[in-house]
Amino acid sequence: MTTASTTSTPTSTPSASVAPLLSIAGLVRRFGGLTAVNGLSLSLADGELVSVIGPNGAGKTTLFNLITGLDTPDVGSVAFAGQDVTGFAAERLAGLGLARTFQHGRVFGNLSVLDNVLVGAHTRLRAVRPPLGLPLLGPLAELGLALLPPAAVRAEEERLRAEATEIIALFGDRLTPRLDKPAHSLSYANRRRVEIARALALKPRLLLLDEPTAGMNPTETAEMLEIIRGLKGRGLTILLIEHKLDLVMQLSDRVVVMDHGARIAEGLPSAVATDPAVIEAYLGHKAVGAANQDDAAAVVPTKRGIGE
């Protein structure tokens, strides 16, 4: 495995001196004889947007699964907001402010757009949460609250509904006219938007987006770029997996390149784009655009670099 010169360069994070929001160290995940993630370390400062790129099968989604509690590392640790969260379940991590979307999009087909987004807010419901330390009373309390919601619950639901509507409005006419439509009736691109809206309803401190523009045409991709740029502009910390390298180059503070489960380069987009090890990794895998049908807008690397 080639190690690019950018790998050893100290990362130019905006707040490198303060404790990182996310810090992963030496993560390893093996599937039988295959090492999908191989000793990966990475940290993310508050407000940073870091992209993880790499050829198909490089281990990007597995990395997301390890960070978000969908999978557990064989070796290594994950710290979030100063707390060791290695092995925490996904729901617990969501409660701490870690939200994600999935590569192929996951929505509740029979729920409306609004209800899908409200699902994302459920970890923030306070009034309906059963009392701590009374496990047997929990379900009874929930049933009672569902049948006869007190004013505090109704007020909280109203507030979350207003918030969800506001989040949906980020996607403009794509979603707002379809608030009450079941998610299964939406286009693929709209289902991806609903999924992102649902993740935002959690009011995350860290948002992980797994190929948010997969399956989107150039117009839709450009819209998504602006939405992600807007989220970054509001200070949201984002970890992004994306094959469309022109988008990565425009949005990222820093780019991490993976191949065969390991980090082969890391640095500013401009440095990574011309890194020989990165170009070699992509060319060795027949170039990103050629390898993934979803990536009509992806920029195929050339001898001079990627993202051109």
Ligand SMILES: Nc1ncnc2c1ncn2[C@@H]1O[C@H](COP(=O)(O)OP(=O)(O)OP(=O)(O)O)[C@@H](O)[C@H]1O
């Ligand atoms: N649950 C699993 N069981 C066995 N192998 C797995 C499992 N999950 C992932 N892998 C393998 O681990 C490797 C990394 O997969 P992963 O999906 O993380 O790559 P990726 O970089 O996200 O790829 P892509 O860009 O195509 O989405 C692949 O070889 C994949 O087949």
